[in-house]
Amino acid sequence: MKKVTVIYWSGTGNTEMMAKAVAEGAESDNSVVRLLSVDKASAEDVANADGVALGCPSMGAEVLEETEMEPFVASLEKVVAGKPLVLFGAYDWGNGEWMKDWEERMKGYGANLAAEGLIVNLTPSDEDLHACKELGAKLL
Numbered sequence: 001m002k003k004v005t006v007i008y009w010s011g012t013g014n015t016e017m018m019a020k021a022v023a024e025g026a027e028s029d030n031s032v033v034r035l036l037s038v039d040k041a042s043a044e045d046v047a048n049a050d051g052v053a054l055g056c057p058s059m060g061a062e063v064l065e066e067t068e069m070e071p072f073v074a075s076l077e078k079v080v081a082g083k084p085l086v087l088f089g090a091y092d093w094g095n096g097e098w099m100k101d102w103e104e105r106m107k108g109y110g111a112n113l114a115a116e117g118l119i120v121n122l123t124p125s126d127e128d129l130h131a132c133k134e135l136g137a138k139l140l
């Protein structure tokens, strides 16, 4: 059984909608999927998973949410080497710079990015949710 863990932060629910669809996409006869908001997650949840999806919207000025998600991501530095990983999140007025920075950072930690980071403008459409499911399936 493949253990897939989806961990996210979401203020107004857009990234949470994405997270649920990513988790759905990772479900199969051969996988066990956990969906956790970041306040319920630990670095151990990541260390113990075969594949990990992390979600966070663009906050501050093109950065991760600073109170919970940023320290959580920092705590993964020593645990994601070689780990299949995908990133996703919602944004509004920016150009997706936070996601580019986030991808580079996770590559720097040695993570094995299984797909390009998926970014969605505000509330995900049906098409966006389909893309989220496909993203989750990349971890199978």
Ligand SMILES: Cc1cc2nc3c(=O)[nH]c(=O)nc-3n(C[C@H](O)[C@H](O)[C@H](O)COP(=O)(O)O)c2cc1C
Pocket (backbone or CB within 6 Å): 009, 010, 011, 012, 013, 014, 015, 016, 057, 058, 059, 060, 061, 062, 063, 090, 091, 092, 093, 094, 095, 096, 121, 122, 123
């Ligand atoms: C404090 C704050 C800062 C934000 N900064 C950015 C930003 O730098 N770039 C951007 O594209 N969107 C920014 N946004 C917009 C959010 O990324 C967008 O509303 C997103 O849909 C929120 O996702 P959520 O519903 O999962 O919280 C910001 C929103 C807030 C509340």
